[in-house]
Amino acid sequence: MRRRRAVRSSEATTVPQPNSNGIGKSRKAERKMTRKLKKLGRVAYAKHKSVEEVIREKFASKKSKKKKKRQNEESDEEMQELKKKKQESDSEDDISYEEYLQQVKDKKKQVSMDGMNKEDDLAIHRYSRLLGLQKRKAKIPKVFKNDGLDALLEFCDAENRDELVAMEKEIEDEHFKEEEENSGGEENGGDPDDINLSEGSSGEDEELSDEDFEDEASSSEQDSDGENGNKEEVVEDIYGRKINKKTRELIDFNPQAARQKLAELESKGDSDETKLRVDRNLTGLINRLTESTLVKTKQAIEELWRTESKNVIKQSLYRILSKIIGSSFRVQNQLIYVYTALLSLLHSTVDQEITAYFVEYFICDLVKSLENEGLSEDDKSKDNKAIFLANLWNFKITGFPMVFDVVDRFAKNLNIDKLQMILTILSHCYKSLKKKCAQQMQDRITQVLSGYEKAPFSEIPRSKFIAEQLGALRKQQPVSIDFDEIERLNKMILAICKRGKGGLEKELGMSLDDLLMAEERGRWWIVGSAFRLPTDSYNEISQKSQNKSLTQFPPEMLQLAEKVGMKTELRKQIFCLIGNSEDEDEAFERLIRLSLKGQQERELVYVLMAMSLREKKFNPFYPDLMGRFCNYNRRFNLTVQFAVWDRWKEVGALSVKGQANFAALIHYLLVKEVQPISLLKVVDWGLLTKTQSVVLLKLFQLLGETPKNVLKKIFAPLFDEKKASKLTLLFEGMRVWLSIHLKTSPVLQILDVLVTGLQ
Template sequence: MLEEWLSEPNFASISGQLEELYMTHSRKDMNETLTDILLSACVTPAMMPDRLLMEHVFLVSILHYTVGLEVGAHFLEAVVKKFDEVHRSGSEGKVCNNLIALLAHLYNFHVVHSVLIFEILKILLDSFTEKDIEIILFLLKNVGFSLRKDDALALKELISEAQKKAGMNKELVDQSRVRFMLETMLALKNNDMRKIPGYDPEPVERLRKLQRSMLHNNGGGKEAQLHVTFENILNADQTGRWWIVGSSWSGTPMISNADSISQLKLPGGKVSSKILELARKQRMNTDIRRTIFCVMMTSEDFLEAFENLLRLGLKDHQEREIVHVLIDCCLQEKTFNAFYAILGDKFCNYDRRFQMTFQFSMWDKFRELENLSDTAFSNLGDLLAHLLKKKSLSLSVFKVIEFSELDKPKVRLLRHILRKLLMETGPEELAAIFGRISGIPKLGLLCEGLKLFISHFLLKNSHGSSEEVSLLKEQANVAEKALQAKDSKLKL
């Protein structure tokens, strides 16, 4: 079981193994499985040790930043919906306490924004039962000073509301737990940690420090916090999960009439209803996706599209949606449109984070090949071949493919891409493309797999004129030598 071997010394290896599983399995299945395991371990009728809950949420936070926001978002949604269900039912036991502890630590480790925690505190203040007071105390003790730091005014208003609520009922004021809650709130208001018995920030701070060291090379920062409300989460099935970039969506349309559609604005002004109708048909189902789509469709050329997309000022996690929309549009064209390939190349050269998003998106597409139409399949191959020729992506994009277990769709895609590279690239450029992955120990199997693939699937029974066959063999020889070049130097 996960809880039996999850501990601070193991975090790096466990998160690394889970990242690999995310790369080789459906993200939807992984999110559901991970959430089920964590909830069954953490949400029980008995109060779970805070250290155990903290470490499980810490793992979620690492995957949230390294794998994608949908990991934390999926877990958060499950916890919030369960909390709402349990809180409404007024059930006994510590299930509600455990769920609140999970939410508190999701905030502690920057998965969710303080706006959700403030909303939950207000919900608890509205009902203000003995159980609610107990949970409010727990929240304030665990995240009160962080809330004060994030939004002192909102905390001040919350404290005033709690004091009024308690003052309205003299019996409540006389209860020791209520008095303790009010004293805790006063200590928070005065920023006096000494007045809160048992307050110990050290365990959270230690894990935050570990989190920073593990995510040292990840650029997400607090930008990746989910700024989502309680109501957003409860209504996600009806209104969509806009807080997950590139998420799947189901439910009633988020924009349902021409008046609301016409309000969408772009850097150059409003867009026509015709373009917005096209966006709807292309399943651009969030404001970000629609805006990106409309920018692409209304730009004169790739340079104007590139500049206008940058002017949107999208945050780091929102920027990834540019790549998702670009690939979706490219695959839906009736014939390959080089506009998307050139625009993609421009973004990859602009910042390496776009290269990484393209790579992850391509890995997702590799798992869906059998579901693509012939046109989409061909467009995907042409897009990837272009990005490889321009060195926007490296052949390492194929490292997730098991060459010993190739199915027909993967053979077809690799044959399409590699043949284009060999036949449409000069010898020097070709050597540079294949040479990029040679001599790297982790890519040794990929190099061998590519050599065998070219030999077995491209050169054997190759079709075309004698000149084409001859050129293919010459170029294959160039590629093979490039794959071996650095290996030979290393051996020397």
């Protein structure tokens, strides 16, 4: 107590000291200041800053708070004024609840529209920067001019649009004034049909040339047609065809006009500078091409394919590679493998259009050059081309039918050069052909050697040596060719394609005939490039090809087909092919050669079913042939199933022999495992007709004669855990029907055994 009092007395007696500014402060203010400084010290320690920095931040925040406070006060005043105005204009009593909801919807819609507009503006800005349109504001891009979009872009601009509309109005006014003046002159000068013979005219005006007369005649015809309202305006479409402008009806079609138009567009679109630039880039890439730079070269060509003209790139690439391959000296096999591997990479990862163009022109040039003029022995370009053609198949760019088409083409008019080419082609693709189609390769070799024996040059020693080497290919593969290198490059290409999350593209499916006749028939392997000439000769050829298949059969067979009910030409053809076949293999091969697609394939099963039911005794030839087709492709399983179901519905229309054959057919399909037991799920066991009951009785009698192990396989799906739920009605109905009509049937016993085995 004494100490406290002493302190208080000392505090009372102390006089306040002046601060640094010369202003006196009380002790209370000093304590407050020390507390603040301590607080700031703790803040500085927590923030790892000096006390001075914390003090500066605090004073700055105070200033910003004051500014914000002023701004908030001003905004509050503005909001209050707006509320007052709104209350004055629209009171709450005047707006109903429905109007309020409508206003809310409109606001939401406006907000969403504003957001979408902002996104569109951002997208437009982004893609304009990517396309480089901002850099060329003064000039319209050349691509737009080539496509005819420059006028459209000018019209889209608001300023240009007003100018264009004003110019059009001026032109229309001038045209209207000229017409009025002409009509006024005719009225003043009298009837225009009256001819004034008193005024002389020069001989040049009297004598009209034939061209002027034709122009006047055509113009008078057009005027007369326009008066009658039957005027036909002939224009050209984008393919160069002449069509009626109103009806769009085809008037005249000339393929040469389409090609000329395409050539004009190409000449306008691609300048010489772009061609030179692309040619220079591709030449440098091909010259530096090795196995190590294969991927980089592919990436560079892919970038060019995206940015430059595709047509220029295809032409340049073909020109460069064909110049290298067509050189008179022998190119190393390793280089040819790398060139072909590059094409295979472009085929799989960039675009098939590149390889389709290359293959078309390369093979056509090879065939035509070899047929028109022979090559000297010193010229090694034929060997280079033959090896390159073989490697197009080795690297999965073309299919093996293309190789055999070229071999067949050379074998027709055989000479030493063509024989050498055949040997080179078959030698370099020997290993891949032997894996895929060994028998066809041996047949081609035999065919070529038989033609060689009849040729007049067969006595020449060089031709004998070539023929001996060709004959040796039937027994052993050539030793001088490194097939391991081809396999290694193929594996590398497959790995690159898998790494790029893609796969090897399918081989080009066109034949040699398609390539040679591409100018007349079109290129079906390119979308939009196939066409059919609407000429009489084409229609005659198509009719001959349709009737040719029927004329090769005897008339008795055709009469029998009509008698059986084969009304269409396709059914008659299938009937005759099956009837003239000696065994299943021959019939199957003949029917496959028809190359039927889609709905036409169903006709095969229909005819086989009809022929099977028409036999006097059941013939297993027809269900065996059905089984061959089911093994060939799974879609025939469904076709056979539907055909059986259709016949089951119309079983009452069958004869007694037909019903017995139908029961035997179903039994054969079940026993040979062509169709499962679910084939009978269409049977309604409670509502069977008399004929259906007869067919089922014969079917289960035949099943009772089959071995028990076969029966267990047939009825095993009924007790499978995955399939049993879908086949419960079939199992229960079959079991009840058998217990009523065939109590002693082995089928019922097998079913009971299987049921007890599950239990």
